[in-house]
Amino acid sequence: MALSAVIRTSEATTMMELEIELKRASDALKSSDLTSISLSAGCDLFMRYVTRTKALEYEDFDAAKTRLMERGEKFGELSLRARKTIAMLCQDFIFDGCTILVHGFSRVVLEVLKMAATNRKLFRVFCTEGRPDSTGIRLSNELAKLGIHSKLLIDSAVAYAMDEVDMVFFGADGVVESGGIINMMGTYQTALVAHSMNKPVYVAAECYKFARLYPLDQKDLAPALRPIDFGVKVPPGVEVETSARDYTPPQYLTLLFTDIGVLTPSVVSDELIKLYL
Amino acid sequence: MPDVQALVSDFVLKLRRRKIEGSHACAKQTAELLRQVVSHQRVPYTNQAAALIDAVKAVGEQLINANPVELAVGNIVRRILHIIREEDVSSTASALEGLGLSAGSDDDDSHVEHEDRHVGLSPAAVATAARSTLRAPSLHTLLEGIPDSATVPHVSSSGGDSEGRSKSDRSLRSRKLKHDVIEAINELISDIDTCHEQISEQAVEHIHHNEVILTLGRSRTVKEFLYAAKEKNRSFRVFVAEGAPRYQGHVLAKELAAKGLQTTVITDSAVFAMISRVNMVIVGAHAIMANGGVIVPVGLNMVALAAQKHAVPFVVVAGSHKLCPLYPHNPEVLLNELKSPSELLDFGEFSDCMDFGSRNGAPLLHVVNPAFDYVPSKLVSLFITDTGGHKPSYIYQLIADYYSADDIVVQRKTTSGN
Numbered sequence: 001m002a003l004s005a006v007i008r009t010s011e012a013t014t015m016m017e018l019e020i021e022l023k024r025a026s027d028a029l030k031s032s033d034l035t036s037i038s039l040s041a042g043c044d045l046f047m048r049y050v051t052r053t054k055a056l057e058y059e060d061f062d063a064a065k066t067r068l069m070e071r072g073e074k075f076g077e078l079s080l081r082a083r084k085t086i087a088m089l090c091q092d093f094i095f096d097g098c099t100i101l102v103h104g105f106s107r108v109v110l111e112v113l114k115m116a117a118t119n120r121k122l123f124r125v126f127c128t129e130g131r132p133d134s135t136g137i138r139l140s141n142e143l144a145k146l147g148i149h150s151k152l153l154i155d156s157a158v159a160y161a162m163d164e165v166d167m168v169f170f171g172a173d174g175v176v177e178s179g180g181i182i183n184m185m186g187t188y189q190t191a192l193v194a195h196s197m198n199k200p201v202y203v204a205a206e207c208y209k210f211a212r213l214y215p216l217d218q219k220d221l222a223p224a225l226r227p228i229d230f231g232v233k234v235p236p237g238v239e240v241e242t243s244a245r246d247y248t249p250p251q252y253l254t255l256l257f258t259d260i261g262v263l264t265p266s267v268v269s270d271e272l273i274k275l276y277l
Numbered sequence: 278m279p280d281v282q283a284l285v286s287d288f289v290l291k292l293r294r295r296k297i298e299g300s301h302a303c304a305k306q307t308a309e310l311l312r313q314v315v316s317h318q319r320v321p322y323t324n325q326a327a328a329l330i331d332a333v334k335a336v337g338e339q340l341i342n343a344n345p346v347e348l349a350v351g352n353i354v355r356r357i358l359h360i361i362r363e364e365d366v367s368s369t370a371s372a373l374e375g376l377g378l379s380a381g382s383d384d385d386d387s388h389v390e391h392e393d394r395h396v397g398l399s400p401a402a403v404a405t406a407a408r409s410t411l412r413a414p415s416l417h418t419l420l421e422g423i424p425d426s427a428t429v430p431h432v433s434s435s436g437g438d439s440e441g442r443s444k445s446d447r448s449l450r451s452r453k454l455k456h457d458v459i460e461a462i463n464e465l466i467s468d469i470d471t472c473h474e475q476i477s478e479q480a481v482e483h484i485h486h487n488e489v490i491l492t493l494g495r496s497r498t499v500k501e502f503l504y505a506a507k508e509k510n511r512s513f514r515v516f517v518a519e520g521a522p523r524y525q526g527h528v529l530a531k532e533l534a535a536k537g538l539q540t541t542v543i544t545d546s547a548v549f550a551m552i553s554r555v556n557m558v559i560v561g562a563h564a565i566m567a568n569g570g571v572i573v574p575v576g577l578n579m580v581a582l583a584a585q586k587h588a589v590p591f592v593v594v595a596g597s598h599k600l601c602p603l604y605p606h607n608p609e610v611l612l613n614e615l616k617s618p619s620e621l622l623d624f625g626e627f628s629d630c631m632d633f634g635s636r637n638g639a640p641l642l643h644v645v646n647p648a649f650d651y652v653p654s655k656l657v658s659l660f661i662t663d664t665g666g667h668k669p670s671y672i673y674q675l676i677a678d679y680y681s682a683d684d685i686v687v688q689r690k691t692t693s694g695n
Contacts, residue, residue: 266670
């Protein structure tokens with residue numbers, strides 16, 4: 001994480017200065033990509049982490065600084081280890097002969113599937129195409145390399161295929177305070193279809209993606225715009241919806257797999273409150 | 278030790294042969310057995326808690342494997358492991374307190390001073406920090422995790438390092454730990470015994486005048502709950518679905534009528550017809566899972582669905598020993614038990630079509646008699662446990678209070694391995 005590098009290079013002599021410097025750095029990071037929720041959530045979490053240590057008292061500043069640096073590195077390490085933990089937790093839920101629908105390309109979900117494959121589980125994966133970023137094609141590429149049986153669907157075939165599906169897996173850009181998730185466009189509709197057909201919807205996300213947002217509806221989030229190639233020329237005067245993310249409310253999610261355990265959506269808000277209150 | 282081993286294998290055998298049934302009996306006997314195990318376990322001077330935990334785990338594994346469907350057994354094993362861990366933490370904290378005091382008295386004890394400086398906090402703070410490691414992991418502890426893991430080894434090393442302390446002092450401590458653990462287990466046993474009373478104390482808040490209550494089968498907790506409301510002079514009516522194939526509902530109806538309650542017996546298939554006249558469904562449970570779903574006697578999923586259709590509250594009463602920290606991955610298959618078909622059919626009459634000798638060896642008639650249903654958390658309106666009423670979404674918090682995270686994972690590995 002870049003922020004721990006800031007601490008290391010910082011010349012600050014008091015905690016206050018250090019904190020201000022850190023704040024500036026995290027703001028700079030956040031502004032570099034306004035749309036990335038996990039980035040800003042990660043920054044917030046790191047800041048919280050730092051301000052919490054400060055509450056523990058240290059006599060001299062240098063000791064505190066080295067301690068902060070340690071913690072910063074540990075934080076980065078934790079985030080990496082998180083994926084493995086999540087994959088471990090998911091293993092009990094993937095049973096032999098099941099069919100998993102995956103929407104979007106998520107490294108966590110890939111790790112989950114990878115571990116399931118190395119555990120000699122037999123399962124099929126349906127990947128949605130994931131327009132406009134073709135995330136499904138990327139994912140199926142990876143799966144083919146691992147020797148996992150996979151099948152590509154166009155995004156509009158989700159309801160058609162849901163009959164055969166046993167569970168739906170998503171990653172997440174961000175997990176919001178209500179317990180819902182913000183993820184790639186199409187997550188919401190996939191979750192709706194799964195919900196109406198009584199299929200469990202699982203989300204795999206590291207807990208640094210927990211964000212202090214509370215979107216009330218779809219328009220309530222900063223849109224991440226993507227150019228969309230329709231393949232044909234769009235006539236002038238026709239508007240194009242270019243947002244690439246949507247918000248899935250918590251009632252459509254069954255469980256969240258995070259590195260702090262298997263959670264129901266309602267736990268997320270409790271965790272966030274515990275941390276920031 | 279040999280007599281404890283004999284007790285354990287005896288209990289395992291009973292569980293395997295389904296001689297002990299019902300989560301209450303299972304929970305209580307498990308707790309009593311484990312108390313024996315703890316009290317007979319000889320504890321070494323160092324690391325007594327680990328020795329106890331190992332002993333309990335070894336026995337617990339056997340018990341869980343004996344009958345994985347009786348989740349209460351596993352719950353009690355985990356509860357006791359949690360108790361040992363907590364007692365260990367509090368006893369090290371009090372020991373630290375002692376260390377801190379002696380540091381004040383003789384200053385030349387540089388080692389202790391060093392120790393104190395490292396910890397730099399009051400023993401109580403250390404205890405709370407260590408206790409927080411027992412809790413389920415959360416964002417909070419994730420962040421606090423590093424100082425915790427830094428102090429906890431210090432704490433345990435403080436026990437090992439202070440070689441100067443006299444041995445008698447330590448053996449006193451170890452005996453104290455064991456004593457405390459046994460005390461706590463006794464408390465747990467009495468909790469299991471009194472859970473019915475504590476649950477039924479809340480009956481008046483939930484049952485009102487002229488209400489119609491529906492229940493299925495017979496659960497001791499439900500019975501006590503209804504009795505308690507009756508004793509507080511609430512007049513209400515009870516519909517009892519008979520609960521095929523065991524017809525325990527008949528027994529319950531008889532008992533309720535004896536207490537002077539207006540009771541109506543209906544068949545299980547009449548539940549949907551009657552549900553529109555019902556104000557509340559109150560049922561007992563076999564186990565409550567971590568996601569708020571419940572494992573209940575067979576037939577209750579149907580009742581829950583009927584209740585949902587008519588927006589009737591579906592209330593589950595259960596003692597806290599039924600709280601299970603596992604998630605139902607595939608509840609219909611994994612956590613069920615198939616009982617003998619003789620409860621359903623008379624063998625004499627049906628023996629012709631169940632004959633294995635006919636045709637190609639397989640009988641034409643199959644009888645399936647599952648013991649349990651799984652009711653998903655969204656169909657449950659309220660849980661009433663001995664600690665009060667809780668929403669299904671709050672169950673995870675109760676579980677975090679009662680169990681330590683380490684035990685859940687360890688046990689899950691052993692159960693899934695079997």
